Amino acid sequence: MKPETLNFFDKVYQVAKKIPFGRVTSYGAIAKYLGAAKSARMVGYAMNGSHGKDIPAHRVVNRKGLLTGKHHFDGTNLMQQLLESEGIQVIENQIQDLETVYWDPSVEL
DNA sequence: CTCTTGACTGAGG
DNA sequence: GCCTCAGCCAAGA
Numbered sequence: 001m002k003p004e005t006l007n008f009f010d011k012v013y014q015v016a017k018k019i020p021f022g023r024v025t026s027y028g029a030i031a032k033y034l035g036a037a038k039s040a041r042m043v044g045y046a047m048n049g050s051h052g053k054d055i056p057a058h059r060v061v062n063r064k065g066l067l068t069g070k071h072h073f074d075g076t077n078l079m080q081q082l083l084e085s086e087g088i089q090v091i092e093n094q095i096q097d098l099e100t101v102y103w104d105p106s107v108e109l
Numbered sequence: 110c111t112c113t114t115g116a117c118t119g120a121g122g
Numbered sequence: 123g124c125c126t127c128a129g130c131c132a133a134g135a
Contacts, residue, residue: 044116069116
């Protein structure tokens with residue numbers, strides 16, 4: 001296993017944990033912040049192993065603000081419930097007012 | 110080792 | 123704005 005790969009996963013977790021309450025970000029934004037803009041998929045893959053950890057994966061969505069990873073949560077609408085609990089309006093698996101709640105680690109971190 | 114799959118994204122039509 | 127294609131890279135079969 002490449003140390004750098006583990007480091008990448010670890011960084012993803014670190015950034016995900018730092019996402020402010022009531023904010024969201026995209027896989028690409030995190031990937032870019034980590035210097036691997038072309039590995040956005042890896043971010044999502046990394047989140048796949050975020051279960052059991054203190055990772056607010058529900059605050060990470062794709063660039064369109066679509067909850068593409070909601071199927072990885074237990075219930076069918078758990079991810080949406082969590083986001084709405086933070087004051088984020090979600091309709092049809094899509095975050096509303098994305099520009100308002102969007103959080104870019106490469107800018108605000 | 111090869112092939113497929115996937116929580117993605119940007120570019121082109 | 124929507125649809126399609128190609129690039130990306132790791133894990134599992």
